[in-house]
Amino acid sequence: xxxxxxxxxxxxxxxxxxxxxxxxxxxxxxxxxxxxxxxxxxxxxxxxxxxxxxxxxxxxxxxxxxxxxxxxxxxxxxxxxxxxxxxxxxxxxxxxxxxxxxxxxxxxxxxxxxxxxxxxxxxxxxxxxxxxxxxxxxxxxxxxxxxxxxxxxxxxxxxxxxxxxxxxxxxxxxxxxxxxxxxxxxxxxxxxxxxxxxxxxxxxxxxxxxx
Numbered sequence: 184x185x186x187x188x189x190x191x192x193x194x195x196x197x198x199x200x201x202x203x204x205x206x207x208x209x210x211x212x213x214x215x216x217x218x219x220x221x222x223x224x225x226x227x228x229x230x231x232x233x234x235x236x237x238x239x240x241x242x243x244x245x246x247x248x249x250x251x252x253x254x255x256x257x258x259x260x261x262x263x264x265x266x267x268x269x270x271x272x273x274x275x276x277x278x279x280x281x282x283x284x285x286x287x288x289x290x291x292x293x294x295x296x297x298x299x300x301x302x303x304x305x306x307x308x309x310x311x312x313x314x315x316x317x318x319x320x321x322x323x324x325x326x327x328x329x330x331x332x333x334x335x336x337x338x339x340x341x342x343x344x345x346x347x348x349x350x351x352x353x354x355x356x357x358x359x360x361x362x363x364x365x366x367x368x369x370x371x372x373x374x375x376x377x378x379x380x381x382x383x384x385x386x387x388x389x390x391x392x393x394x
């Protein structure tokens with residue numbers, strides 16, 4: 184299956200969710216978002232557990248930045264043909280966001296990002312899932328890495344078991360925009376992310392957010 188469109192209807196949940204922003208329908212923010220475009224391309228590769236999760240921020244990134252963001256479901260035996268085509272089209276300009284753990288990964292880490300339009304693959308899942316996805320995806324293993332070291336704690340506190348020092352998908356995309364000079368677009372995404380967090384908490388409690 185080559186599916187780069189989120190469908191949330193398949194997940195079991197306590198409330199109805201919007202198929203675009205993932206928020207409870209009561210607090211959907213789709214009509215509050217004015218889409219933007221970034222030079223950087225973001226290709227979100229999501230594990231199955233993340234792909235259908237309402238609180239997934241890859242979906243939010245797609246809503247805010249639709250023309251420069253694509254979301255793909257990772258399947259071990261059926262890699263996305265569209266993602267493979269994207270990597271080929273951006274040959275030499277596709278980077279995998281992942282911590283440079285160990286000497287073998289340090290050697291693959293890019294020292295700088297060349298000017299122009301670059302593409303970044305963001306693996307959406309736990310670090311354990313991310314390592315498995317890389318290990319079992321031949322098309323990711325030779326890509327140059329980009330490793331970010333944020334100087335702040337993640338604002339994404341909606342889930343238990345979050346690993347300290349890690350960012351959620353949309354925060355990682357914002358860090359990339361910061362280091363590549365698209366700070367104006369980064370600030371817009373951050374504004375909508377804060378709105379998302381506010382509306383998520385309110386919707387989970389079945390009430391409208393306070394103004």
